[in-house]
Every structure is written in C-alpha cells, then in structure tokens.
Amino acid sequence: ISILAIESSCDETSASIILNGKVLNNIVATQSVHEKYGGVVPELASRAHQENLIPVVQEAISTSGISKDQLSAVAFTRGPGLMGALLVGVSFAKAFARSLNIPLIDINHMQAHVLAHFIDDPKPGFPFLCLTVSGGHTQLVLVRDHLDMEVIGQTQDDAVGEAFDKTAKLLGLPYPGGPLIDSYAKEGNPKAFAFPITRMPGLNYSFSGIKTAVLYFLRDQLAQDPDFIEKNLADLCASIQYTLIEMLLVKLKEAVKQTGVKEIAIAGGVSANSGLRAALEELSKKRGWKLFVPKFEYCTDNAAMIAMAAHYKYLKGEFVGLDITPLAKMKF
Numbered sequence: 001i002s003i004l005a006i007e008s009s010c011d012e013t014s015a016s017i018i019l020n021g022k023v024l025n026n027i028v029a030t031q032s033v034h035e036k037y038g039g040v041v042p043e044l045a046s047r048a049h050q051e052n053l054i055p056v057v058q059e060a061i062s063t064s065g066i067s068k069d070q071l072s073a074v075a076f077t078r079g080p081g082l083m084g085a086l087l088v089g090v091s092f093a094k095a096f097a098r099s100l101n102i103p104l105i106d107i108n109h110m111q112a113h114v115l116a117h118f119i120d121d122p123k124p125g126f127p128f129l130c131l132t133v134s135g136g137h138t139q140l141v142l143v144r145d146h147l148d149m150e151v152i153g154q155t156q157d158d159a160v161g162e163a164f165d166k167t168a169k170l171l172g173l174p175y176p177g178g179p180l181i182d183s184y185a186k187e188g189n190p191k192a193f194a195f196p197i198t199r200m201p202g203l204n205y206s207f208s209g210i211k212t213a214v215l216y217f218l219r220d221q222l223a224q225d226p227d228f229i230e231k232n233l234a235d236l237c238a239s240i241q242y243t244l245i246e247m248l249l250v251k252l253k254e255a256v257k258q259t260g261v262k263e264i265a266i267a268g269g270v271s272a273n274s275g276l277r278a279a280l281e282e283l284s285k286k287r288g289w290k291l292f293v294p295k296f297e298y299c300t301d302n303a304a305m306i307a308m309a310a311h312y313k314y315l316k317g318e319f320v321g322l323d324i325t326p327l328a329k330m331k332f
C-alpha cells in the first residue's frame with residue numbers, strides 16, 4: 001500500500017508518501033508571506049498553496065523511490081481549516097486520483113495531529129489521552145483506537161497558540177510570537193507577575209481572558225514607565241507562559257482523574273514549548289504517567305500525519321467520491 005498525502009489547511013503546503021504504514025518522506029513548504037501581516041491572510045495562503053503544491057508533490061514522489069503509477073491512493077485534508085486553502089489541496093487530490101484511477105481518502109486534520117504519534121516509535125497504547133495544542137485548536141482527546149477518538153474537552157474561544165501569539169504581539173514581538181515567548185521565558189521568573197487562571201466548567205478551556213488581562217496590565221504599567229516591557233520582557237514572557245501552561249495542566253489532570261487513563265500524548269505546534277514539555281515530564285514522573293512527545297517536525301502542520309491517518313483509513317476501505325467538498329469546520 002503506497003499513499004500520497006496532501007496537507008493544505010492553513011499556511012503549510014505539504015506532501016508525504018507512506019509505504020505499508022511507514023512514512024518515507026515529509027516535504028513541507030512554509031509560507032513566509034504572512035509574517036508582515038502579523039497573522040495568516042487567507043487569500044494569500046490559497047495563492048501560495050496554488051504555487052507550492054505541485055513542486056512539493058513532485059519532490060515527495062521523486063524522493064520516495066515510488067513512481068506515481070505505483071500509488072494505491074491519494075489522501076488530502078478535508079478540514080478543519082481555511083476554506084480557500086483546503087480547496088487547493090482537495091481539487092488537486094481529486095484530479096490526481098482521477099487521472100491515476102485510484103481511490104481518494106479524506107482526512108480530518110485534528111485526527112491526523114493525534115495520529116502523528118504512530119509515525120515513529122515509541123507509540124502510545126490504547127486508550128490514551130492526547131492534548132492537542134495548536135494555533136487554531138486546544139483539545140483533550142480520548143483515543144480508543146486509530147480511528148475511534150472523542151473530544152472530551154476543548155477551548156470555548158481562543159486556542160492556546162493564539163493566546164501565545166496575541167500576548168506576544170502586545171509585547172511588541174513579531175508573528176508568530178509563541179516560540180519567542182518560549183525563548184525569552186527561559187531567562188525570566190514565572191512568578192514575577194500573576195495573571196488570572198480562567199476556570200471553565202468540565203474539561204473545557206478559555207484562553208481569551210489572558211489577552212485582555214495582559215493588555216490592561218501593560219497599559220497601567222506603561223503609563224508609569226514607558227520602558228516597562230523592555231525592562232521586564234523575560235519576566236513577562238515567563239509569567240504569561242506559566243499561566244497558559246497551568247491552565248492546560250489543570251484540565252489534563254482532571255481528565256486523567258475522570259478517565260483513569262495514564263498514557264498521555266501531546267500534539268500540535270504548541271507542544272514544541274519547552275516549558276510545557278518540562279512541566280509535563282515532571283508531572284508524569286510524579287504521577288506515574290507515560291508521556292509521548294512526537295518529533296517537532298510532526299507537531300506542526302505536515303503531510304506525514306495525513307499519510308499516517310490515510311493508511312488506517314485505507315486498511316478499512318474508507319474511500320470517498322469525487323463529489324467530496326472541504327469543510328472549514330469539521331468534527332471527528
């Protein structure tokens with residue numbers, strides 16, 4: 001079984017080939033056009049996908065050692081994501097599958113983020129809990145099998161990655177600010193400033209409050225000292241990061257208590273955060289959890305995870321017709 005997988009839900013154009021469940025490559029073209037706008041501009045993302053997709057697919061095929069006539073199926077991200085961006089990938093996948101007369105497989109991007117854990121060893125055992133933390137999502141997922149998973153908690157407003165990026169912007173840092181907060185935080189005191197921990201009912205999250213809290217805090221401080229941010233950048237970053245991680249961990253601990261599941265996985269771009277990783281490692285040691293952290297390449301958007309998901313769907317014969325359409329919002 002060899003499958004070509006395509007990812008185009010946001011600002012990464014990616015293609016990957018998987019052979020009998022083993023990922024052979026993962027070609028990613030990251031779009032830099034969005035940097036100067038401080039966020040992803042949907043129309044520009046679509047145009048960049050249009051430009052990058054064929055070269056990325058060509059590279060994936062040529063470096064795989066598999067010719068396109070040997071492919072068993074074509075897989076693509078159906079959603080969730082930016083409609084215009086998804087359309088580029090879906091249209092290409094349909095045309096390519098049709099021209100080769102092979103089946104088409106649709107993939108849920110968030111399910112694929114979880115299945116990134118099956119690309120390399122060690123792999124989590126079922127059931128496990130996955131904390132998916134990215135630029136657009138924050139979810140606690142109970143994973144019973146490769147294609148059987150349930151969202152048991154999620155953000156009701158902003159995603160945690162968004163909270164990182166938006167508070168970074170308030171500090172005058174360029175987009176995406178998440179990785180910069182991470183690096184400044186290493187030199188700072190996480191208890192220097194206290195920001196409120198938002199508590200939502202059940203296993204749900206809310207990350208919109210911290211943005212406002214930081215905004216008003218900075219406004220008051222800057223009124224007294226215009227150099228406040230400059231002088232306290234490391235402490236501010238450490239304190240914001242500490243607050244966001246606390247909010248993530250409170251619900252994760254609650255989820256472990258509710259489900260009794262102690263195999264814990266993290267996925268999504270924010271799982272690169274060194275503070276989150278350190279906190280999870282410490283917590284896992286203390287509580288006897290088994291922790292799984294994928295390679296960074298497979299945390300952010302990539303087609304290898306789409307390919308992995310497609311492999312499991314292929315085994316079950318879950319194919320779609322050419323009338324399939326992308327979905328900006330998509331549940332499991």
Ligand code: ATP
Nearest residue numbers: 134135136137161176178179182269270272273301
């Ligand atoms: P989604 O998967 O929800 O559609 P996305 O694909 O855009 O969203 P990812 O590419 O998985 O999200 O992750 C990007 C996010 O991860 C950004 O918000 C970025 O700031 C954040 N991020 C990346 N590295 C770090 C880090 N070291 N610390 C904190 N945040 C980080």
Ligand code: MG
Nearest residue numbers: 010011012301
């Ligand atoms: Mg991205």
Ligand code: FE
Nearest residue numbers: 113134300301
């Ligand atoms: Fe993603």
